[in-house]
Amino acid sequence: MGRYLSIGVLGLAAALSASFIPQFIAFAAALFSNFTPILDDSRGQLSLIMLLVICWSLRASLADAFVWALVGGIMLDLLSILPIGTSSAALVMIVFVVNGVGQQLLRLRILILLTITAFATVFMTAYTLIALVLLGNSYDIPMLARFMLLPTMIFNLVSVLPIYALVRMAQRRLEGGLQIAPHSLTLGTEMARHE
Numbered sequence: 211m212g213r214y215l216s217i218g219v220l221g222l223a224a225a226l227s228a229s230f231i232p233q234f235i236a237f238a239a240a241l242f243s244n245f246t247p248i249l250d251d252s253r254g255q256l257s258l259i260m261l262l263v264i265c266w267s268l269r270a271s272l273a274d275a276f277v278w279a280l281v282g283g284i285m286l287d288l289l290s291i292l293p294i295g296t297s298s299a300a301l302v303m304i305v306f307v308v309n310g311v312g313q314q315l316l317r318l319r320i321l322i323l324l325t326i327t328a329f330a331t332v333f334m335t336a337y338t339l340i341a342l343v344l345l346g347n348s349y350d351i352p353m354l355a356r357f358m359l360l361p362t363m364i365f366n367l368v369s370v371l372p373i374y375a376l377v378r379m380a381q382r383r384l385e386g387g388l389q390i391a392p393h394s395l396t397l398g399t400e401m402a403r404h405e
Contacts, residue, residue: 213274213277213278215380215384216266216277216278216281216282217281219262220259220262220263220278220281220282220285221285223258223259223262223282223285224259224285224286224288224289226258227255227256227258227259227289228289231255231256231258232255235254235255235256235365239361253357253358253361254357254358254359254360254361254362254363254364254365255362255365256362256365256366256369257330257331257334257362257365257366258369258373259282259285259286260282260286260301260304260330260331260334260366261327261366261369261370261373262278262282262373262377263275263278263279263282263301263304263305264304264305264308264323264326264327264330264370265323265370265373265374265377265378266278266377266381267279267304267305267308267309267312268308268312268319268322268323268374269312269378269381270381272305272306272309275305275308275309276302276305278301278305279298279301279302279304279305280298280301280302282297282298282301283295283296283297283298283299283300283301283302284297284298286301290338291342291345292338292341292342292345293341296338296341297334297338300333300334300337300338301334303333304326304330304333304334307326308326311326320371320374323370323371323374324367324370324371327366327367327370328363328366328367331359331362331363331366332359332363335354335358335359335362339354
């Protein structure tokens with residue numbers, strides 16, 4: 211069920227990332243510019259699709275996580291100038307790491323989540339930059355780090371815990387629905403035998 215849910219959730223996340231979220235971030239940065247001067251004139255964005263994929267992958271099977279990574283990558287590429295599949299490859303690599311680390315360190319999920327979010331933000335930014343350079347674009351790396359990478363890192367680290375809470379709540383609902391159905395079928399057949 212989670213695999214099919216990825217299309218709707220990540221499609222909505224892509225739509226929000228292209229419309230509402232940049233406007234909200236610009237408003238919040240202007241509102242708090244006295245307290246957070248590092249966000250002045252920033253080009254950083256919330257990586258909502260990447261965060262959803264990471265949060266889902268932390269508690270899902272590897273096959274489900276790969277589906278989320280592929281769908282999320284396609285959604286990202288549809289909104290950018292990158293060839294379709296470029297972001298999917300990066301998200302699949304991130305999911306592979308998330309799943310491997312998450313299985314080894316079950317008790318430290320929040321710390322792992324924050325650490326992986328930081329590394330994934332740097333990795334996705336570097337991966338996208340390399341892909342864009344290969345397509346013929348050129349960038350000033352120090353300016354990119356100051357005005358895009360650092361604000362994006364801040365937005366992602368602030369947002370990942372609430373997103374994880376929502377994703378975990380959805381996963382529990384799906385797990386609960388799957389556990390109730392077989393139990394109720396077994397209970398119904400036992401009741402039919404006694405009658």
